[in-house]
Amino acid sequence: MVEKTYSESWSEYELLDAGNEKKLERWGNIVTIRPERQAYFKPGMSEEEWNKRAHLEFVPKGNTAGNWITRQALPEGEWKIQFKDLTFNLETTKFKHVGLFPEQVTNWKLISNHLAKPGMKMLNLFAYTGAASVVARSKGAEVTHVDSVKQLISWAKSNMEASGLEDIRWMHEDALKYAERELKRGNLYHLIVMDPPAWGIGANKEKWKIEQKLEGLIEVASQLLHPGGLLILNTYSPKVKLKEINYYAKKHFKKVEISELWKKTFTGKDMFFGHLLRAYR
Template identity: 30%
Template sequence: MERNYHYCVERNRELIPPDTDMFRVMDGVGDGIPGVFVDQMADRLLVSTRGCSIPADLESELRDTGMPVFHKKLEQNQKDAPVQIAGPLLPLQFTALEQGVRFKIDMSAGYSQGIFLDQRDHRRRVREKSAPGMRVLNTFAYTGAFSVYAALGGAQTTTLDLAQPCLDWARENFMLNGIEPSAQYFCKGDARRWLERFARQGRTFHGIILDPPTFSRDDRGKVFRVESHYGELVALARECLEPGGWMLCTSNCRKLGHEDFRRMVARAVPGFRLTHDPMPPDFSGEDYLKRLWVDWK
């Protein structure tokens, strides 16, 4: 059954954690509008479409909210920034709140606007699993959201990404939450080579987050594809894990099924306990995100 925007907003008041103003409002097929997704980003709305246009009645509803509305076509270049289609012109960079944690959002950024909303529950669990004296490694960190949660839990974090602008953005997110970036570590470069280096150095972590892009190419031209190489990545990370530690293994690769993903991870960490958890309740459509908690038995 197709649901309208206002119905979904009211429904989500019961689903979304307190102190959170960014979340999925409408989730494609889960709300009867395949290929159309609406995200609340503080006092802005982001509509993403895949293989279709925004339904006229939905666009009219969104315009009537009076909020800035942005549109992103997912079938185009994923690095294209959303285009504003309605509402007042407000600063494109602003701060949004998730479970009491502040993040810089940028509506002019391509690919993503600074955070992946479908990982919200995982971020909360990373904070719960972190504690003073622990070391947490966040690979493919993007803007460091997992790192911020781990640091708020008391852990010392290492934030690793290939792009310097992402690391700079992560530092801003730390400062937004009263965390001094100089007390944390930041590493620029290819995650696989850093994991190899950490293993040689005997540098270990109590928690490791592995959330790589579906496809990437490092500065030496080496290709990484999740459906082919994720198990190798997990095996590298295993060499850097403290006894009794944990890993979060996730991927949004649609070419890789849940069972194939589980088998790939299980082969890389034999004897470990693997736990699959649900998507956040506001993501009621396609169950695309592969996610496993890997715990040392």
């Protein structure tokens, strides 16, 4: 039987409800409705209740992009939420995202625990807006943040600054190519975090798919870690199976913990958020 890891909400974020291929979320004092394929069940609240609560709803157009609809007046001020002593800046995008994957809170806590000793180093690949990078830096770790999208690196910098931190190393680069060069340079890390999308475009506009890169990413991560080092990897692609991740990880790591990532709504619905690997060298 597949193990399930449940990610909890916190005071500033709550998964209120899900169903009919949508999810209702509270980010601070702003509530959103966003598409969610995994919410294939009936919601716990009525449509009327959803519409009454929501400030913003994302309406998709095509397979990827769409538009945001304002359902009620937004509170004044910048859109930010707190996680402990850290601050994350949020904003609407044309791809339904708002700049944070809150189900990753379970990994943020593991990052904090793993980097408890002084002088530790973390490499964050496919680092997006940098929540994991900011968490690691707040623990005093030396952090290298790698992403192929310049705008996301700028967003991550704003999160670092809003959290009162500095000195994260920013790399605008393809994640696998950067990791391979680090290996040649002989650099090692105590923690590597990867959250690769199902497909992507590198810094030089090269296209790739995660199912073609997965084993290479896991292998190079194992070679970049100190003994006892930890790899945290999430994947949401339906083309990557849990047994495949498990097979590759056991080829290169001494201890492998693999599970599905789930989150429970306020109304008691269980929702799937992908596969989670925690592998120790």
